[in-house]
Amino acid sequence: MKPGATAHPPRASCMIRFIASFLLIPSWACLGMFQDPVSTASTEYSEVDSRPDVLYLIVDDLGWHDVGFTGGRSHLTPHIDALASQSTVFENAYSDAPNCAPTRASILSGQATARHGVLTVGSSRRGNKALRRIEPVPNQRFLDQDLPTLADDLQANGYRTVHVGKFHVGPDPLDYGFTDQVGGTALGHPKSYFSPYRNRHLSDGPKGEYLTDRLVEEATGFIKSQDRRPLFLHLSFYSVHTPIQPRSDLLASAKARLPNHRVQAQKYDAMVSAVDASVGRILEAFSTRARPLMIVFTSDNGGYGPLADNGPLRGSKGTMYEGGIRVPLAVRWPGSGRVERSDTPVLLRDLVPTILETTGSVQPDRIRDGRSLCGVRSGNELDAVPLHWHFPVYLERDSSVVGPWRSTPVAACRIGRFKLIEFFESGNLELYDLSSDPSEQFNLVEEFPDLAKKMHAEMVQWRVEMGALLPTPLPDVPSSVETTPAPDPTSKPEQSP
Template sequence: MNPLRMTSLCLMSLVLSACATTDPLASQSESSIASQSESSTWSEDLKPDILMVVIDDLGWADVGFSGGRSHLTPRIDAFAGDAVFYAAAYADAPNCAPSRCSMLTGLATPQHGVLTVGSSRRGKPELRKVEPVSSVRFLSPDVKTLPDRLRENDYRTVHIGKFHVGPDPLDYGFTDQVAGSGAGHPKSYLSPYRNSALSDGPEGEYLTDRLADEAIEFIEIEDGRPLFMHLSFYSVHTPIQPRQDLLEHSKRRLPQARRIEQRYDAMVSAVDEAFGRVIDVFETRDRPKMIIFTSDHGGFGPLADNGHLRGSKGMLYEGGIRVPLVIRWPEGERSGTDDTPVILRDLVPTILGVTGTDHDRREFDAHPIPSDETKVSSDDRSLHWHFPVYLERDSSVEGPWRTTPVAAVRQGDLKLIEFFEDGRLELYDLHNDPSESTNIAASHPEHVTRLRFEMDAWRDAVGARVPSSPLDSNGGM
């Protein structure tokens, strides 16, 4: 390993111990790291409005701008054409709650403790070979969130839709909320919703449309404050319940498809319609505007289209963590495709910088997402995932598990995956093998050694625990 690299990592560990630094690969001086912002700042009357739109379980190729199904998402694709598509963007985890907690805190999953949805010990205990790391169900309200910080900067912070970070968004920095709770999916997409945080509409009202209506109502309020809106659609998570008119259209368009596929496509179309309606109104606000579109993780295996990517929701292969991310920056001048690897927790320092909100980057395991003016070489940064848990199988996989405890790191074009049950290591060259079809670990031991060192250093930096020794036949240690 480059000795300068090793020196940097050692210094990083010392700084972490003394200052609670959580940005292990930052190379800036302490003064620049701690600065308020590396992005544009705004006068009080020009602080930008921020709209963050998160889709649940959306597949990489469920949208046209990533090379997928353009017939489903014309409004989203039109938006992406005038914005920056981050083609190497990743979720922080391959399922909902941990990814969302990181997206709203700037912290890696081991730092906030929400490692998975529900128990880390899912599935049949007699089939587990290691003891997984325990996960907490919800983010602690004591953890400072993005809306907490924006609220201190006089933002109105509005949450609409799925939350899954904790029981009530109002406990996590939001000034207003509709439909958010600790639930991971809706009981029904058709009213009555049976959601204590959302009043029922007329019988048969469609949830995706209702959430768009609620968002528009808040967007139309001009109270002198800048707006941060976290619009988090429950779609396209199960249950697969489409709007009837869109289902009929899907049947005509895809007559040979399975019924469940027609229903899923209709749900994606509903999201596209709703997104278009919301941004049309958002664009009428007077302030500079930043619009973010993404998914919380990879697509659900049995239904979503992850294109050429291997795997799906619940896995650390690309299909489980690669997400479509598009940002329209406030300046409105940047567009095109950016291949720099980024991770969704990077949105926190990015938004804080754009809004001129006081923050110390050493609080986050995240980097501001690069703009044209602030490029970060992908070879200088590692992205890490830590998923030391079990997930039972779904219909997209064979065997008892969708995943066993696992971790991964990407640096440059190389990605190393470590499986904790048997110590298996898989190395992929994502430039030449984006489908992760050929494990090159045996032929490139030098890269395996280097990336293992990166993994260990990062785990130490963020306090990541690993699964413990194999269970005995009685289920004890």
């Protein structure tokens, strides 16, 4: 393994971690030290220990139809599709928010965004101030370091918890329950996909080395280490987030296969191909380990509007329509897990209790909002429960939308086949039957006013239970927001992305 990986003792109090941060050896001091870092955590190990390894694969900004197993045909993803063919595919899987940081905070904490407070990327006041009609809820940029995470609980149950790649919910994954990490910072995208990377948690490789390949090399070092603990590997690709920078050989292949596509689309295709090849390499590396293996494959939000393939879904990353929050999700169970497709709507925060149950981990009494999906493994269909999203922020436009915003402050709820969207500026509601209208073209509020009223009451009650903060009116601007001013959920200052 290349230098740049770091190890961390078990989490302690904030003060202990604060003091310890001044004692950590800087990454540059490790040059030439190629031995695998081993956590100082004291763990018990038994020769009959058969707990599974867990591989959690997250592709950044991957569109719902960017992979073949969801029906997409834009790109070739043979390794990812082969994995899905051995997995339970959740056809109605959703991210916890329409952009990166809040979803990743939910993936780690198992909490809804309204509860943990990471609502968006950077400021909630993004875009043209003059066009805002209400005051959005202040955003908490980073996940609270004292909030127990999935990595914390797995480490407490004897797992080596390794993060490789994009992190985005704090300056360092080591502060969030990971024993080791490579490449994770507070940034939401790489400064370059080619070395030199200018990443303080990833040493530079040879000039021109490709970031996606490097992350797989680092992850493989942990997979092949002699550490006897079960492994939780959180492999979070920076791809396919901007900047769109592919390998030259894969770009040549994309141009040959897609000669009539614009150059940016060819570049994007090449980046998807790099991720697919990397998934194949990681699975091959895990084949050398004796333990059973659980694998999760997903994206952190809907696909990037100007380039990703979101299929028939309306919208894209940053919107509350299906294209902004529907994500590919495949779970390969360890051992003889069930292979099927499930129509039950699920959220990525559901994977926290799912992984803990699958690994047989002791689960302390935590405030978590996800539910275990393990019933699917034994052939039981999951009960449909209401799904909620809370995105009370402004998000400026990208080239895929008309007008100044990708999103104004908004919330949504899905119950069964119906989805209700509430726009806080106007108070308008939109109701869609996703079973017959996945593209969300036909607003049914006037046809089913009682259903819309019932679903809205469910949304309001959920927000009360979460303690969710709502936007507030601006002076001299008419608003339909029904809210009581609430205190800022965080003492941290607002920060730009």
